[in-house]
Amino acid sequence: AFEKETGAKVNFNYAGCAQLLTQMEINKQGDVFVGGSLNDMDIAQQKGFTDQYVEVAYHIPAIAVPKGNPAAITCLADLAKPGVRLILGDEKTNAIGKKGAKIFEKNNLQAAIAKNVVARGATVNEIVTQIGMKQGDAGLVFEDNGVDAKNIEIIPIPQEQNAIDKVPVCVLSFTDNKELAQAFVNFVKSDEGKAIFVKHGFKTIDQ
Structure with a gap:
């Protein structure tokens, strides 16, 4: 335009x-x-x-899951359950990684989340791609990342738990x-x- x-x-x-x-x-x-x-x-x-x-x-963080949500993720607490495979952003180099760290700290989930991380994406688009390919059960992205992504579903995070x-x-x-x-x-x-x-x-x- x-x-x-x-x-x-x-x-x-x-x-x-x-x-x-x-x-x-x-x-x-x-x-x-x-x-x-x-x-x-x-x-x-x-x-x-x-x-x-x-x-x-x-810029509103949200949970991304593969289409069909095979791990039945419904909320932040589900990300901390044993065996859930998480793909997150790098905590030092990208916005969603830094936001994720704040969100997990805010909700006292850091320790459990750390055990479930299987990969960290350099960009949020990498996370979207990896989740869409079912390389993880869930990840953190931004709500807007779900608009054009056909292979993921977005689960909103309540405002009081989020770091917008x-x-x-x-x-x-x-x-x-x-x-x-x-x-x-x-x-x-x-x-x-x-x-x-x-x-x-x-x-x-x-x-």
């Missing part, structure tokens, strides 16, 4: 946020950064990559196209931009 309105070509670089932040620190390239969590944007600010950002949508984050967007300080980059951020936070987030399973900040 932005490309149609402006005629500008948008090039995307998809990766875990830790990897993206490292790339930016080394290359000092890019126009706009969309983080997976507010913590990612805090790091970007500390490193001088940006001085302000906007919050556009909620927000999706921040900013113009990068080393952009060569500041005006166009700001136009993209303005589009993302507009009603039209937020409608695209909703289409892909997000709840926007004003909902």
Whole structure:
């Protein structure tokens, strides 16, 4: 939609946020950064990559299970049952891994969960793929990951048990196209931009 309105070509670089932040620190390239969590944007600010950002949508962790839910998972506590095979994100390098650690700590499940982890994905998309291929009984992803995924089912986590984050967007300080980059951020936070987030399973900040 932005490309149609402006005629500008948008090039995307998809990766875990830790990897993206490292790339930016080394290359000092890019126009706009969309983080997976507010913590990612805090790091970007500390490193001088940006001085302000906007919050556009909620990033809501959820349980993912293979289609048909063969292990009959219904809630967080089920993930701690003996024998359940879990695929989680890396606790140090990606948003869902960090959120998972907070969620399990909040619900006093860390020890039991640790015994059930069979793999850790570098990105949330890897976790979706692995769960869809039934390499694990369950994993943690974000609610929006279930919208286009045909081989998984999403089980919501109650808000009081969850650790909900927000999706921040900013113009990068080393952009060569500041005006166009700001136009993209303005589009993302507009009603039209937020409608695209909703289409892909997000709840926007004003909902």
